[in-house]
Amino acid sequence: MFEVIGERINTSRKLVQAAVAERNSDYIIDDVKKQQQAGANYIDVNAGARIGHETEDMKWLIDTIQPMATIPLTLDSPDPAVLEMAFKMVETTPMINSISLEKERFDAMMPFLDGKECKIIALCMDDNGMPASSDDIFGRAKTLVEELNKIGIPTASIYVDPLVQPISTDSLKGVMVLDAVRAIKAEFSDVHITGGLSNISYGLPQRKIINRTFVSLMMDAGMDSAIIDPLDKKIMATIRTADMLLSHDNFCMNYLKGVRSGAIES
Amino acid sequence: MFEVIGERINTSRKLVQAAVAERNSDYIIDDVKKQQQAGANYIDVNAGARIGHETEDMKWLIDTIQPMATIPLTLDSPDPAVLEMAFKMVETTPMINSISLEKERFDAMMPFLDGKECKIIALCMDDNGMPASSDDIFGRAKTLVEELNKIGIPTASIYVDPLVQPISTDSLKGVMVLDAVRAIKAEFSDVHITGGLSNISYGLPQRKIINRTFVSLMMDAGMDSAIIDPLDKKIMATIRTADMLLSHDNFCMNYLKGVRSGAIES
Numbered sequence: 001m002f003e004v005i006g007e008r009i010n011t012s013r014k015l016v017q018a019a020v021a022e023r024n025s026d027y028i029i030d031d032v033k034k035q036q037q038a039g040a041n042y043i044d045v046n047a048g049a050r051i052g053h054e055t056e057d058m059k060w061l062i063d064t065i066q067p068m069a070t071i072p073l074t075l076d077s078p079d080p081a082v083l084e085m086a087f088k089m090v091e092t093t094p095m096i097n098s099i100s101l102e103k104e105r106f107d108a109m110m111p112f113l114d115g116k117e118c119k120i121i122a123l124c125m126d127d128n129g130m131p132a133s134s135d136d137i138f139g140r141a142k143t144l145v146e147e148l149n150k151i152g153i154p155t156a157s158i159y160v161d162p163l164v165q166p167i168s169t170d171s172l173k174g175v176m177v178l179d180a181v182r183a184i185k186a187e188f189s190d191v192h193i194t195g196g197l198s199n200i201s202y203g204l205p206q207r208k209i210i211n212r213t214f215v216s217l218m219m220d221a222g223m224d225s226a227i228i229d230p231l232d233k234k235i236m237a238t239i240r241t242a243d244m245l246l247s248h249d250n251f252c253m254n255y256l257k258g259v260r261s262g263a264i265e266s
Numbered sequence: 267m268f269e270v271i272g273e274r275i276n277t278s279r280k281l282v283q284a285a286v287a288e289r290n291s292d293y294i295i296d297d298v299k300k301q302q303q304a305g306a307n308y309i310d311v312n313a314g315a316r317i318g319h320e321t322e323d324m325k326w327l328i329d330t331i332q333p334m335a336t337i338p339l340t341l342d343s344p345d346p347a348v349l350e351m352a353f354k355m356v357e358t359t360p361m362i363n364s365i366s367l368e369k370e371r372f373d374a375m376m377p378f379l380d381g382k383e384c385k386i387i388a389l390c391m392d393d394n395g396m397p398a399s400s401d402d403i404f405g406r407a408k409t410l411v412e413e414l415n416k417i418g419i420p421t422a423s424i425y426v427d428p429l430v431q432p433i434s435t436d437s438l439k440g441v442m443v444l445d446a447v448r449a450i451k452a453e454f455s456d457v458h459i460t461g462g463l464s465n466i467s468y469g470l471p472q473r474k475i476i477n478r479t480f481v482s483l484m485m486d487a488g489m490d491s492a493i494i495d496p497l498d499k500k501i502m503a504t505i506r507t508a509d510m511l512l513s514h515d516n517f518c519m520n521y522l523k524g525v526r527s528g529a530i531e532s
Contacts, residue, residue: 167511168518174511178486200511204518205525208532213507216482220444234532241479245433245440245466252434252470259471266474266500 001254002243003225004236005074005095005194006032006040009065011049011057020057021050025064032065038230039240039263042095043069045086046076054082062089074121078105080112087116095119097227098161099148101126101140106147114151121159121194122148130163137162137180138187145188155188159225161195167210168203174214178221185222193218194225197235211235216242237264267520268509269491270502271340271361271460272298272306275331277315277323286323287316291330298331304496305506305529308361309335311352312342320348328355340387344371346378353382361385363493364427365414367392367406372413380417387425387460388414396429403428403446404453411454421454425491427461433476434469440480444487451488459484460491463501477501482508503530 008031011017019027032043043065047057054077065073066089075086076097083096098121099109113120124131124140131137141160148158162180165173181193197218201210212235215226219242228235241264244255258264274297277283285293298309309331313323320343331339332355341352342363349362364387365375379386390397390406397403407426414424428446431439447459463484467476478501481492485508494501507530510521524530 171510171513171516171518175513204521206530206532209503209507209530210511210521213482213504214511216479217486217508217511220483220486237475238479241475242483244437245476245480245483247437247441250437252437255470255476264472264475266472 001224001248002219002239003041003192003194004039004230004239005042005044005097005225005227006035006038006230007044007196007227008035008229008231009043009061010046010076012046017049020047020061023060028061028064029068032069035230036070038233039236040071040230041225042072042074044074044076044097044227046097047082048077054079055085058082058086059089062086066091080108083112087118093117093119095121095159097121098123099144100124101143103127110147110151113148113153116153118153119157119159120148120153121161123161124163130165131180134176134179134183137177138183141180141184141191142187145191154190156190156192159192159194160184162193164195164197164199164214166202166204167200174200174217178217181218181221181223192225193221193223194227195223196227208232208234212238215239219243219246233263233265240264267490267514268485268505269307269458269460270305270496270505271308271310271363271491271493272301272304272496273310273462273493274301274495274497275309275327276312276342278312283315286313286327289326294327294330295334298335301496302336304499305502306337306496307491308338308340310340310342310363310493312363313348314343320345321351324348324352325355328352332357346374349378353384359383359385361387361425363387364389365410366390367409369393376413376417379414379419382419384419385423385425386414386419387427389427390429396431397446400442400445400449403443404449407446407450407457408453411457420456422456422458425458425460426450428459430461430463430465430480432468432470433466440466440483444483447484447487447489458491459487459489460493461489462493474498474500478504481505485509485512499529499531506530 047054072092074095074097100123122144124137167173197211200214201207240258313320338358340361340363366389388410390403433439463477466480467473506524
């Protein structure tokens with residue numbers, strides 16, 4: 001079944017930043033509750049936006065969220081020192097967001113990940129920037145999986161992010177990433193595919209219909225996770241419906257549950 | 267680009283039946299205009315529901331629609347005599363709906379189609395009923411394409427209908443037809459894939475979100491046409507958006523046109 005990584009606890013969001021600055025735990029707890037109720041499978045926690053405060057903000061967020069969270073956290077930082085501290089605090093196996101092939105990030109993250117039990121988001125980014133073709137995405141994903149396997153992280157714990165790019169810049173950007181996902185899943189059947197989706201609609205109007213139509217296409221190709229706002233009711237309904245159509249929902253149980261709770265409407 | 271066959275002019279619909287019985291041409295013309303404005307590429311005309319009146323009703327409908335239609339008609343009847351009459355009336359190459367492998371229908375339709383210039387919808391139905399597997403759908407499609415080729419109908423004029431079945435009866439019915447469409451397109455790259463979609467959601471609540479999520483998955487597999495209600499704004503918006511995401515809309519021109527006209531909303 002599809003896994004939703006709830007993206008809302010991120011200090012780049014204005015209200016979250018204010019709540020963190022004021023140590024307003026009620027706001028944070030309420031937001032996490034809403035994400036859980038809406039069907040999130042992980043809560044992403046990113047404290048990177050208040051420069052100079054990341055370590056203390058991350059610590060406070062985990063202290064605030066962990067006692068009430070019913071799902072695991074996704075620890076989101078490029079800084080291994082912050083992740084090391086956060087990793088020691090969590091009581092449930094977390095997801096780490098993220099490693100990439102950018103040399104500085106890769107070299108910092110590999111020693112941190114070595115020997116850890118966790119799930120890891122692997123971005124198909126390197127020092128040349130965004131991937132330029134399906135083969136490029138596939139090649140980067142393959143390198144990341146193989147390198148992570150070498151330090152003991154099993155393929156089934158790896159969440160490849162193929163890096164969705166705007167279709168407004170090139171009408172082939174959709175099929176490029178769809179083809180890449182198919183190739184990655186053909187090579188590594190156990191690997192997960194995740195990522196943000198909203199880049200696909202960058203520069204275009206009425207972005208939400210693009211994002212939710214795209215998630216169903218990505219799911220058909222093999223995406224089984226996404227970093228999204230679980231409170232976006234329409235994309236959540238599309239995900240649950242596509243999961244059913246792709247045979248991941250026996251007897252349509254989750255779909256029917258969604259309709260009964262009001263989460264799915266035509 | 268995706269082709270929409272507008273399904274509304276069908277005497278099984280109550281208001282259409284009444285309009286046909288009363289020879290209310292204003293109602294019919296208004297409905298066809300709306301379908302055209304909404305982006306239909308063909309107008310399906312089915313006069314089968316008033317028993318004993320099909321020939322005269324079909325004749326009246328064509329006489330009514332043809333002078334104002336800006337797109338071709340889809341002549342929809344199982345009766346070759348009705349189709350023969352209708353075929354002689356139309357001035358633009360029509361689409362015929364439909365042939366199947368049911369012996370009686372096949373034997374009646376093949377002599378009618380022999381030598382005709384038309385597009386033809388080919389249903390993957392035979393005397394054993396609905397197809398039971400992807401291979402079954404593929405095998406029936408292959409037979410239909412090969413038989414139609416023998417009487418001079420090129421593959422590019424054939425619209426295979428793989429026969430969508432309810433997911434409520436079996437959670438594999440979605441992937442069954444998706445896999446079949448991929449196999450058919452791999453074997454016959456020129457063939458079109460069409461059909462109704464609403465069977466997928468039969469027996470489930472909130473059917474429209476299922477139908478429109480499914481159309482995007484079917485388009486990813488290779489469906490490039492569907493028999494739908496063009497006045498269903500949400501499914502039309504999904505089709506236009508998926509067409510863009512699947513690289514069939516250079517510079518997002520049709521998508522942007524749809525947003526500007528109000529046809530596409532998030």
